[in-house]
Amino acid sequence: MTSKGEETDLIIVGAGPAGLSAANKAAEYGLRVTVIDEFPEPGGRMLGQFHEESGHWWVGKQIADELIAEAGRRGVRIRCGVSVYGMLKVDDRFEVSTSIGALFAPRVLLATGAAEIPMPVQGWTLPGVMSIGAAQVMANVNFVKPGRRGLIVGINVLAMAIARELSVSGVSLAGIVLPPAGPLAGAAAKPKDNLELLMGLSHLAPSPILRMGSRIARSCNLAGWIANFFPRKGIRMWDIPLQLRTAAVSINGNERVESVTLAQVDAKGEILDGSQWEEPVDFVALAGGLYPLAELASVAGCPFIYTPELGGHLPLHSEQMRTPVEGLYVAGNITGVESALVAMSQGRLAAASIGVDADAIGSGGDRIVAEAMEEVGRTRAAALIQFQPGIAEARRGIYRLWQETIEVGV
Known part of the structure; x- marks a missing residue:
């Protein structure tokens, strides 16, 4: 004192x-x-x-x-x-x-x-929903896994860096997806904008082919074209599905997180009709930057x-x-x-x-x-x-x- x-x-x-x-x-x-x-x-x-x-x-x-x-x-x-x-x-x-x-x-x-930055998603007040930084602290500082299987909502540098840390720490992740479109999410909900961001991180890609391809695509301004043809199931980085064409619609559960409703989106981030499904997870990490x-x-x-x-x-x-x-x-x-x-x-x-x-x-x-x-x-x-x-x-x-x-x- x-x-x-x-x-x-x-x-x-x-x-x-x-x-x-x-x-x-x-x-x-x-x-x-x-x-x-x-x-x-x-x-x-x-x-x-x-x-x-x-x-x-x-x-x-x-x-x-x-x-x-x-x-x-x-x-x-x-x-x-x-x-x-x-x-x-x-x-x-x-x-x-x-x-x-x-x-x-x-x-x-x-x-x-x-x-x-807070990243609101319907159902985000359920126990088991946390910021990506909180998941990092739980796993890397307190040595407690945030859950058995989780999902990261938000694609940015912070999400990518901590996803790698969580993977190394043995935390199971169902994927990294986009936030729902809206005024708070803005460009963060658009595949093209996220792809441009990821191209700027080509030096972090887990293979030489991905690093070279990202640099070429960025130099040729191909983000919009690539976003249209990005695989619906995403690509794997560090064995984690990176899903640029998938957005979180809602977080579901009674007393805690039980699943997340996901949906396919087009290149502009708009939800495709009839594409929703539920992904079973017991924790969600929100990455707003x-x-x-x-x-x-x-x-x-x-x-x-x-x-x-x-x-x-x-x-x-x-x-x-x-x-x-x-x-x-x-x-x-x-x-x-x-x-x-x-x-x-x-x-x-x-x-x-x-x-x-x-x-x-x-x-x-x-x-x-x-x-x-x-x-x-x-x-x-x-x-x-x-x-x-x-x-x-x-x-x-x-x-x-x-x-x-x-x-x-x-």
């Missing part, structure tokens, strides 16, 4: 990859750092993540353990199970209101990550911009991770949804900027910031998981806006 009015040099909100990486680097510069997170243990989404990266398995739990151990050696204070409900800057310091009292610091880094969890930046008075390539509305920030609110910084998925590796490099960059602004680094600070910016660029370019196409271009647009407005005093 912290004492009311505790003071430190830097408060970091979020103990995920960005927050922990920033904390360790800032502590290396000699700053007193306190990290707070509402979850019961540090690590964030890394705790349930693993995937193949450059010929080896990247295991998030292992990386998180290494970051947490380093934080302990450097004297970083990590407070978990702590909620933040307010931020106010008075004179030259922030007052951060938390569930264990007020914290004060001249600088705050928001590394709050991202949240899942991710959006930046940025409410605290709004509370602090930071302006926002809308960038769909990065997940939606996010706080305006510079390439050095500064915001227009002096002393407020951002890093990780709050700046746009990308991989944990990018978030970690952004955290180190934010720490370098904070170190310079706090006069904690010395004469070599600008060089360190420049090197950290280059590291972010290299990590982004090499990232295996790209949540949306056009991320690099969107980033450049944000930084141009910063230069055209904030840097000239608009």
Whole structure:
């Protein structure tokens, strides 16, 4: 239990990859750092993540353990199970209101990550329906299978990545299907749009033939034509049926999930008459994608911009991770949804900027910031998981806006 009015040099909100990486680097510069997170243990989404990266398995739990151990050696204070409900800057310091009292610091880094977008389907309040992230946590963090046989509703990068993890963990999946068409689903319910997204992920395909075919089809703009002839039963990826011409109509059951009513759809996502059938499953994972969890930046008075390539509305920030609110910084998925590796490099960059602004680094600070910016660029370019196409271009647009407005005093 912290004492009311505790003071430190830097408060970091979020103990995920960005927050922990920033904390360790800032502590290396000699700053007193306190990290707070509402979850019961540090690590964030890394705790349930693993995937193949450059010929080896990247295991998030292992990386998180290494970051947490380093934080302990450097004297970083990590407070978990702590909620933040307010931020106010008075004179030259922030007052951060938390569930264990007020914290004060001249600088705050928001590394709050991202949240899942709800994907409503008729019957989604039944026990056994969960977000795809919840299924990931159950299987990979708590080592409990979410059910005997499940179905994923929603075709996106998050769904594909976690489907692979669940398959490796021994979870049986009947398939990955489209959500029902409607205003909330939008393009996510259309086979053509999903096929274009998957073509952008050709490097993740499980065979060289699929990877080459996807690249050729994308370069020739064949998504619409392929969508018309995509197999009705789908294709198998990691032995999971990927069904671009099948949509979930309803989730059925009395006291819990018992089945899902599915239907064939045409290339535009419209249900074909008489094509419905019931698929027996005992759990359903809804995959609506991710959006930046940025409410605290709004509370602090930071302006926002809308960038769909990065997940939606996010706080305006510079390439050095500064915001227009002096002393407020951002890093990780709050700046746009990308991989944990990018978030970690952004955290180190934010720490370098904070170190310079706090006069904690010395004469070599600008060089360190420049090197950290280059590291972010290299990590982004090499990232295996790209949540949306056009991320690099969107980033450049944000930084141009910063230069055209904030840097000239608009």
